[in-house]
Amino acid sequence: MHKKAKRIWLYVAGIIICIVILAPIYWMFVSAISPKVELLSTPPHWFPENPTIENFKKLITGGSGTSGEIPNFAKALLNSTGIALIAGFISLVLATFAGYALAKQFKRFKKAYLNLIVTLRMFPEVALALSLYLIITKLGLMNTWWGLIIVYTSFILPYSIWMMYGYFLTIPNELDEVSKIDGASTIKSFFKIDLPLVLPGLSTTFIFTFLMCWDEFFYGLILTSDMRAKTITVAVSEFTTRHLIDYSMMMAGGLVATIPPLIIAAIFQKYIIQGMTSGAVKG
Amino acid sequence: MKKKNMTRWAMIIPATVVLAFVLLYPIGNTIWLSFRREHLLRPTMNAFVGFQNYSYILQSSDFLQSLKVTAYFTGVSVFIEFVIGLFTAILLNQDFKMKAFLRVLVVLPWAIPTVANGVMWQWIFDTNYGALNGLLSQLGLISEYVNWLGTPFGALNSVIIADIWKNCWFFTIVLLGALQAIPKNYYEAAYVDGAGFWKKLFKVTLPLLKPAIAISLVLRISEAFKAFDIIYIMTKGGPANGTQVLSYYVYHTAFESLRMGRGAAISTVVTALILIIAIIFTNVLMREEVDLSA
Numbered sequence: 001m002h003k004k005a006k007r008i009w010l011y012v013a014g015i016i017i018c019i020v021i022l023a024p025i026y027w028m029f030v031s032a033i034s035p036k037v038e039l040l041s042t043p044p045h046w047f048p049e050n051p052t053i054e055n056f057k058k059l060i061t062g063g064s065g066t067s068g069e070i071p072n073f074a075k076a077l078l079n080s081t082g083i084a085l086i087a088g089f090i091s092l093v094l095a096t097f098a099g100y101a102l103a104k105q106f107k108r109f110k111k112a113y114l115n116l117i118v119t120l121r122m123f124p125e126v127a128l129a130l131s132l133y134l135i136i137t138k139l140g141l142m143n144t145w146w147g148l149i150i151v152y153t154s155f156i157l158p159y160s161i162w163m164m165y166g167y168f169l170t171i172p173n174e175l176d177e178v179s180k181i182d183g184a185s186t187i188k189s190f191f192k193i194d195l196p197l198v199l200p201g202l203s204t205t206f207i208f209t210f211l212m213c214w215d216e217f218f219y220g221l222i223l224t225s226d227m228r229a230k231t232i233t234v235a236v237s238e239f240t241t242r243h244l245i246d247y248s249m250m251m252a253g254g255l256v257a258t259i260p261p262l263i264i265a266a267i268f269q270k271y272i273i274q275g276m277t278s279g280a281v282k283g
Numbered sequence: 284m285k286k287k288n289m290t291r292w293a294m295i296i297p298a299t300v301v302l303a304f305v306l307l308y309p310i311g312n313t314i315w316l317s318f319r320r321e322h323l324l325r326p327t328m329n330a331f332v333g334f335q336n337y338s339y340i341l342q343s344s345d346f347l348q349s350l351k352v353t354a355y356f357t358g359v360s361v362f363i364e365f366v367i368g369l370f371t372a373i374l375l376n377q378d379f380k381m382k383a384f385l386r387v388l389v390v391l392p393w394a395i396p397t398v399a400n401g402v403m404w405q406w407i408f409d410t411n412y413g414a415l416n417g418l419l420s421q422l423g424l425i426s427e428y429v430n431w432l433g434t435p436f437g438a439l440n441s442v443i444i445a446d447i448w449k450n451c452w453f454f455t456i457v458l459l460g461a462l463q464a465i466p467k468n469y470y471e472a473a474y475v476d477g478a479g480f481w482k483k484l485f486k487v488t489l490p491l492l493k494p495a496i497a498i499s500l501v502l503r504i505s506e507a508f509k510a511f512d513i514i515y516i517m518t519k520g521g522p523a524n525g526t527q528v529l530s531y532y533v534y535h536t537a538f539e540s541l542r543m544g545r546g547a548a549i550s551t552v553v554t555a556l557i558l559i560i561a562i563i564f565t566n567v568l569m570r571e572e573v574d575l576s577a
Contacts, residue, residue, distance in 0.1 A: 007379065010374065010377055010379045010381075011379065011381065013374050014374070014379070014381040014382075014385055015381075017371060017374075017385060017388070017389070018385070018388065020448070021388050021389070021391060021392055022388075024403055024404070024407060024448065025391070025395075025403075027403075027406075027407060027414050028399075028403045028406070031406060039412065040411075040412050041412070042411075042412065042417065043417045043420065043421050044412065044414055044417035044418075094297050094298040094301060095298060097294035097295070097297065097298065098294060098295045098297075098298035098299070100294060101291045101294035101295040102295065105290075105291035105294070106291060106295070117302075119558065119561075120302070120306050120307075122505045122557055122558065122561055123306070123310060123554055123557075124508070124509035124530060124550065124553055124554055124557060125509065125511070125530070126509065126511065126529075126530045126533040126534065126537075126546075126549075126550045126553065127309075127310060127313050127550035127551065127553065127554045128305075128306070128309040128310065128313065129533075129534075129537075129550075130309075130312075130313055130316060130537050130543055130546055130547050130550065131308070131309035131310075131312035131313050131316070132305070132309050133538075134312070134543075135308075135309065150305060151305065153301060153305050154305035154306050154309070157298065157301060157302060157305070158302065158306070161298060185290070186290040186291065187290055190294075211394065214396060215396045215397055215398075217396075217397065217398050217511075217512040217515070218511050218512065218515075218530075218534075221515070222534075222538055232396075233396055233397075233398040233399075233512075236396075236398050236399060236402060237398055237402075237515065237516055239402065240401075240402060240405065240515075240516050240517075240519075247406050247409065247412070250402050250406065251402070251403070251406060253402070254398075254399040254402040254403055255399070257396050257398065257399045258394075258395050258396060258399045261394040261395065261396060262391060262394050262395065264394070265390050265391060265393070265394035266387065266390075266391070269386075269387050269390050272390055272394075273386075273390065273456055273460070276393075276453065276456050276457060276460075277456065277457055277460035277461075
């Protein structure tokens with residue numbers, strides 16, 4: 001009897017969690033596909049009667065909406081994807097070499113180096129933003145992909161080094177010893193022995209940095225002013241600065257920004273959980 | 284031997300140079316700027332002013348107000364997130380059919396971009412057509428619509444709710460990972476002793492989770508302390524500066540009023556505060572239990 005009561009409570013709690021998580025997402029989705037008449041009604045239309053994809057069409061083609069210019073979401077999606085992929089790739093290459101060297105080649109100053117990285121990760125973006133803004137302006141990289149790629153490296157590189165260091169650490173030192181006895185050079189044993197073993201780690205780190213870049217907003221806000229490099233988060237934020245907010249367009253925009261990371265999170269759930277726990281438990 | 288030495292330096296130097304360029308130099312430059320009068324549109328007036336920016340902000344009521352708002356935002360949201368996260372982690376560690384589904388579900392809010400989360404909640408909290416007012420009045424809990432984001436304190440708490448909804452699952456995931464590492468026989472011993480839920484929680488679970496709790500708290504607190512996105516989206520620091528957290532205050536000073544020197548001084552103070560909090564937390568909660576580089 002006691003067991004059964006406990007079981008019921010488990011399910012009740014589980015269902016509450018489902019509702020809490022899914023209800024707001026459901027509402028964003030419904031609002032994005034509802035015609036304005038239904039959206040602006042009291043009480044709310046919880047289920048759309050005449051669903052429409054009009055909002056999404058407007059987002060992709062751009063042009064002007066009822067409350068001003070609609071940012072070109074197709075370009076914003078391209079910008080976000082490109083910037084996140086390139087920044088993530090550069091960081092990953094740098095971090096893989098650095099992480100390997102720290103885990104396997106350095107003894108003495110590695111602790112100081114890692115402590116510095118952990119500390120740097122805590123620095124608020126605002127502390128860097130002023131100087132980064134001045135640097136990017138001086139380099140003439142305002143409103144460019146490269147401007148944002150450089151700046152994004154400031155927060156994903158320390159993270160990537162930390163993660164890759166952790167993955168290389170899990171490789172038993174005996175394996176490296178064996179290849180050393182065989183006369184392989186450091187670089188050879190790195191490519192032959194260590195690198196293949198951290199491939200899952202590489203994917204986890206890359207997925208994570210992609211999501212971090214996708215989520216980034218503050219640097220995008222101060223370093224872009226036109227569609228050449230404006231990211232998806234900046235495009236969504238522009239709905240909130242209007243005098244009259246067009247909520248249905250805003251929800252459609254929010255949903256467009258949400259779908260890619262949501263799909264990535266659902267597919268690579270295991271990697272993400274692993275990345276979060278190892279990043280937190282070790283970092 | 285010599286060749287090996289060369290290789291390891293060749294491996295670590297590129298990353299280090301980039302880190303120096305995108306992190307160390309900007310941090311140093313921000314500190315340098317904080318001792319200067321730097322106005323973006325009046326460069327001829329720029330000059331070294333010593334501690335003038337610091338004495339200005341430490342005496343300004345805006346800074347104190349922002350500090351209070353930030354402390355409240357960080358304290359309340361992280362505490363509630365931690366409590367929800369802890370109990371949901373314990374729940375997901377039980378053996379029941381929904382657990383696999385729930386473990387996927389809790390990752391989703393975390394994956395939603397903060398900006399999208401902000402617009403979603405801004406719409407939910409909308410006074411005239413928002414879902415929250417609609418729902419509460421249909422349930423008969425309120426007789427007239429509430430302007431949730433209209434008062435300073437109401438807006439602050441609304442932003443906190445939005446933040447909790449997105450971030451409490453971070454604790455769930457991290458603490459669940461740590462819970463799964465606890466050997467079952469620890470609990471069997473407690474079960475034999477006849478310990479109830481709360482006793483098991485405080486005597487067995489929490490002490491064993493201490494390292495994971497410490498690190499996840501430090502990470503979340505330092506994140507919440509520098510929160511900007513959610514504030515910019517939902518309230519722009521208003522109404523009446525009621526939600527102007529420190530990051531937003533820096534943004535306003537440096538990029539809206541264009542006073543770079545003063546903005547740099549505030550950022551330096553914010554950074555110092557985050558580091559102090561992080562050091563205290565790591566020392567109090569972790570002691571020698573976790574070696575950072577292990």
